[in-house]
Amino acid sequence: MTEPHPHDDSLGVAGAAPDAGDYSALSERVVLGTLLDGDAEFQRSALPVLTAESFTTPDTRAVFHAITTLARVGDAIDAPTVVQTLDEANLLSGVGGPAAVTRLVTESLTVAVPRVHLQRVLEATQRRQVHEVMSRMLASRATPDQVFAELDALRETGADVSVTLPEFADQVAEYQRELQRRRTMDSPLVGVPTGWKDLDGVYDPDPNRRRIGYLPGGFERKHLALVAARPGVGKTSVVIDFLRAACKSGAGVVFFSNEMPAQEIIELIVCAEVKLYKRDRYKWPEDIPPHGWDKIAEVQADITRNWHLVIDDQASTLADQRRVLAAARMKFRDEGADLDIAFQDFIQRMSTPGGRGAKAQHEELGDFSKGWKDMAKELNVAAVVAAQLNRSSVEGDRLPRADDLRGSGSLEQDADVIIGLHRPYAVGGQDSGHTADELKVVMIKVRHGAAGQVFERAFLGELAQTSEPAPRAIPVPEPPA
Structure with a gap:
């Protein structure tokens, strides 16, 4: 399989180096891959603030729609369940098949902190929204006050990157679970043994x-x-x-x-x-x-x-x-x-x-x-x-x-x-x-x-x-x- 051009409507190839204009598309794939990898904390942070408009290609929007479908009914979100959901909707071959979905997970493991890519997706979404508002207002010959009012409304309801912060209560609960796990261990060897x-x-x-x-x-x-x-x-x-x-x-x-x-x-x-x-x-x-x-x-x-x-x-x-x-x-x-x-x-x-x-x-x-x-x-x-x-x-x-x-x-x-x-x-x-x-x-x-x-x-x-x-x-x- 040949690597797609960065601007093709494709889920992309793991490890492919994006050009300067493709980092938004890379971040979209990383966000989807992290959601598919089963990171519960990331899913809780990302799903409430993402929409179909957060993704710029039909393929990525289709995968996101499958993820939100599973989330609404409370099913597990991972690569196999998303593949099955896409297949049932006759969309699997259109996104590149099961291998393309699996590559999203692989690519998400090769990059920096996924939360940073979530922030990039949210910021890119808001930039597109601003561009659309400005184009529409200019075409309608809106007054400056009308333009500023629209932008203020967008700022209040648009992508809020602060929601990507981790929940402190979740972190404390995770630490408590780790402490309980350690109580049942035969030794404090929580990592990989050295053999010495x-x-x-x-x-x-x-x-x-x-x-x-x-x-x-x-x-x-x-x-x-x-x-x-x-x-x-x-x-x-x-x-x-x-x-x-x-x-x-x-x-x-x-x-x-x-x-x-x-x-x-x-x-x-x-x-x-x-x-x-x-x-x-x-x-x-x-x-x-x-x-x-x-x-x-x-x-x-x-x-x-x-x-x-x-x-x-x-x-x-x-x-x-x-x-x-x-x-x-x-x-x-x-x-x-x-x-x-x-x-x-x-x-x-x-x-x-x-x-x-x-x-x-x-x-x-x-x-x-x-x-x-x-x-x-x-x-x-x-x-x-x-x-x-x-x-x-x-x-x-x-x-x-x-x-x-x-x-x-x-x-x-x-x-x-x-x-x-x-x-x-x-x-x-x-x-x-x-x-x-x-x-x-x-x-x-x-x-x-x-x-x-x-x-x-x-x-x-x-x-x-x-x-x-x-x-x-x-x-x-x-x-x-």
Whole structure:
């Protein structure tokens, strides 16, 4: 199917870039898609202030009429019910069929806050009304007083953008429902688990064995977490740890890799899950014994069958990544899951369409971090982004700080959580006095918790993972002779 011209009477194509005169049409499609996505709060705000005249094409007006028909009789408003209503009215083929209705939902997931687009639709409606009044009054040779009277009446009864404000009582009720849900939980892990006991905590029935983690909620929806380290310290293995834990929890996961191709990411996952062979064995696997191949096949079958995972090594701009996330959400919902968390393996390797132009690097990075924070909030997902620390972070054997983030103070400002990694051996080698597996983790920033905590992990880079550190033997002094 070819993409329609922006001014064609069509529901449009998800992801199609509008020209400067088509933003009103884009907003109309976003509003319809959000209504179809079942956002009850948005439906309560939008339906009372929208009319058929709010939409400028026969297709969008037909879809809106189907939505209002369902609303009047109290039926559920979603894509399947609207498709059925259009079909019963012999209008479905005219709007482009079921696929066109579904694309409205997909497109609504790829844009900014839908409430902003509702406001744009209301404002555009009022501008058209003003234009119609002025044209009619001029044609009738009305007096200035008559013109002003008509405009005053229009202002009083026209589109009032203030009605798009959220209801405070609804927000309080939603929070109360969330509190009640948390009361019934076995642990405070409301987000996606990290897989690390020090972060998630240990919630044993025995109170004496319980331990509150440094991120007791896990990676929470609408939050941006940064994993920050210098090259060679181990942030890739750490991110693979988090990805594996998320997938095993049943979460829908998208992993953007701007540093490595998808096949290398899969190899790291298989290596970490098999736990038998170092990474270099997979480069030349001729001496892997039969039982090893059986284990590899078992792991591949398990992750293919049970993980809801999309690995994208092409999308490097915010717009492309947003489209991938929207498509992934539709895919995961078809699988009975949802999009819960998104990973970006190297924020400094993202790009701006057409280059950053006159922008400085720190300004561009600020756009990327703000974009990821906005995507987390708008799509209601957790976001985990790997970032590089600057060179000064390796001076001496010191732990990383927030001001070590390379390129932008916006990274620190936008992040809800910053997890810093420090591996002394990666900096000083044998002269550091540390072993290669010692990895120190610093909770540099925790917006809703205590920052400054430090704990250790065992870095097992050759197995593409980290683990709980083994208890260290405490030397016992020899008794005096």
